[in-house]
Amino acid sequence: MANRERGEVEFQSLGKTWTLKLGVNAMCEIEDATAKSIAEIGALLGDPKTATIKLLRTVMWGALRDHHDDITVKEVGAIIDGIGMNEAGRLIGDAFAAATPEAKEGAGHPPKATAG
Numbered sequence: 001m002a003n004r005e006r007g008e009v010e011f012q013s014l015g016k017t018w019t020l021k022l023g024v025n026a027m028c029e030i031e032d033a034t035a036k037s038i039a040e041i042g043a044l045l046g047d048p049k050t051a052t053i054k055l056l057r058t059v060m061w062g063a064l065r066d067h068h069d070d071i072t073v074k075e076v077g078a079i080i081d082g083i084g085m086n087e088a089g090r091l092i093g094d095a096f097a098a099a100t101p102e103a104k105e106g107a108g109h110p111p112k113a114t115a116g
Contacts, residue, residue, distance in 0.1 A: 030062035
């Protein structure tokens, strides 16, 4: 079971329970994969004009790796297909919020992710 106090967000897709966590390792992997800072990623995902499906999938991949270390990007695409892009964006926004519970939206905290 996900522990919100530890920044974890749990959800169901493809008949399985998944846990997102945007810890330091996940953030570093996401930054490596995108060549962008977490702050840039949050801003891009928070704006429907700059949010891309590829970025959404990459962030979800990185956030899943803490609990599902062997997951592939292709599998993450299937997970997103199972829940829909809007739900994936909401979950990523929740994961950002859980990672920085003391932050307030608009004060350096990325807003809820949107998908184009």
